[in-house]
Amino acid sequence: AKEEDLDPVLVRQDEEMLVVKLMDAGKTRHLMQKKKKEAAKKSETSVLKEVRLGLNIGQHDLDFKMKQAKEFLAKNNKVKLYIQLRGADFYRSQNKAAALLKEISTQVKEVGVPDEQTTMTGNVVSLFVSPMK
Structure with a gap:
């Protein structure tokens, strides 16, 4: 993970096994926030x-x-x-x-x-x- 400049992110934790995914956590967080903003713009609120x-x-x-x-x-x-x-x-x-x-x-x-x-x-x-x- 350090060689590829990625972050280990825990996906699932069982009693026997851990599932970890290597990804760029900052980029993922940014994309999630961007999707939320887009969804908020598209939703119409009734007044x-x-x-x-x-x-x-x-x-x-x-x-x-x-x-x-x-x-x-x-x-x-x-x-x-x-x-x-x-x-x-x-x-x-x-x-x-x-x-x-x-x-x-x-x-x-x-x-x-x-x-x-x-x-x-x-x-x-x-x-x-x-x-x-």
């Missing part, structure tokens, strides 16, 4: 984007928000559509908010897959939409 809607949103504003959501989904990001209820709306308009999100989910179906149900967490009614594969 959660949020689109906030108002309960009494106008049609033009709704179209603009849907355009934003579709762009996020086209870039392979998850989208959280949500309506924050305030004051008396929390008691009166929970069904209206859920119905609005259901209507929106039909508009987004061409580029994303909406969750089955809207969720109510505190005073926020939300709907998650995943990008199509």
Whole structure:
């Protein structure tokens, strides 16, 4: 190993026998790190984007928000559509908010897959939409 300027690397150790491989450990380590970097570059991470809607949103504003959501989904990001209820709306308009999100989910179906149900967490009614594969 010293004559050929290689490093002895232990591959397997049994009770009776040792298996050693002669190789350039520094070069191998460098190649492994390079492969990990390449794999990290190629893997796409999905980010959660949020689109906030108002309960009494106008049609033009709704179209603009849907355009934003579709762009996020086209870039392979998850989208959280949500309506924050305030004051008396929390008691009166929970069904209206859920119905609005259901209507929106039909508009987004061409580029994303909406969750089955809207969720109510505190005073926020939300709907998650995943990008199509």
